[in-house]
Amino acid sequence: MAKGERSAGAGPDLDLQARIRARVAERRSGLATAAPGSTPPDGQPPGTPPERPRRPAGARRRPSWTPRLARALTFLLTVAVIVVTLRSFVVASYYIPSGSMEPTLHGCQHCEPDLVVVDKLSYRFGSVARSDVVVFDRPPLAPPEDKQLIKRVIGLPGETVSGHDGKVFIGVRALDEPYVNPACGGTGDFAAVVVPAGTYFVMGDNRCDSLDSRVFGVISDSSIVGRSVAVSWPFKHLRWL
Template sequence: MAEDGRFAAEGRESDPHARIQARIAQRRSDRAASSATPGSAAPGSVPTARKRRRRPAHAQRRPSRISRLARTLAFLLAVAVVVVSLRHFVVASYYIPSGSMEPTLHGCKHCEPDLVLVDRLSYRFSSVARSDVVVFDRPPLAPPEDSQLIKRVIGLPGETVSGHDGKVFIGARALPEPYVNPACHGTGDFAAVKVPAGKYFVMGDNRCDSLDSRVFGVIAGSSIVGRSVAVSWPLKHLRWL
């Protein structure tokens, strides 16, 4: 009889259907046992994801209006400092106050004056060159209408500059000047000037209507604010110098 029971058990183990039924019964038993444990999920319920832990109340707070305003003011202040620094040390803009640099720069009474960008930094690392268009502080003998003037560098330290026969001469050499206003038909005569060390002889391109070193003398290199590099306004005059 015992052998018959053993053979029956072996027959169930070899029967796939029987094994599946046994596994289902075992899972039901385990589920019933877990449902009897306190805090366990109800039978047949689907396990749910653990709730996300809430952040502390102080971590959920948004920046206050005062905080946002303070950040905005700090940003604007930083921008203002950068702009002022650039204007003071690197690049500045100047309107042409007169027609003394026509036709290179426009500043006549009946036209829109050019706005010129001036590089204030380059002369800290390089020397002033002939034909540079420079902005400089008004020399003592210049008219007091403008605190700063703009002219072209003609004579360098140590050179002798003179004007005759409608041309400008550096020593005995005539200076080619394609920038001179053609309406002036050259440059009027003026006596020879020896340019001292550290000084520069400057002239306007509109030779028949320019108060320059022929009137107020040479200018000091220390009075030069910077070199004009471009016309930025009006847009139709936009160009490099």
């Protein structure tokens, strides 16, 4: 009888031990999936990665100036390269140094002269035309005050230019020149000049006050900087040429 009671009482003990071993195995399995060296916070299942600390309300993110500075420097460098490229090869601006192009262009020593925009690119693809207002490097016989001069193209290569009876002639044909300063009463007489190949005969619109090809001779094609296309300053003189 006693032996049977011991056999009957051993059943609950074995069942309890089995549940304990299952619980231990489950706990070990959960700890194995957690990050090494980390302790799960209270209330989180084993293996859950810890949450990142949150920034307090109202706190501002510290700005990173290095990327912004790099972008700003890149932008300024790009603008500088564009400006230099445009000024060197495409357009430029020049102040009128004297009154030799009155009334088309205004310029004097004690006033606000016109600022002229010069197209440097057009003559790379096309030829110089009569009546173009061009900026060119100072010829050897011109006064040394200015490095560049601005005049109007009158005679083309191979033509014969002369002045008499108050007009300019190309061969035997008188030019119609509405741009000439009316205060001069036309153009003074000058001897006929044959314009050599690769050169141009230029004159100022203010025929009674202009040092031009009548004085320093023709200019070479290579000395021409570009064609004047507009007056950009002052605003009251703003216009296309």
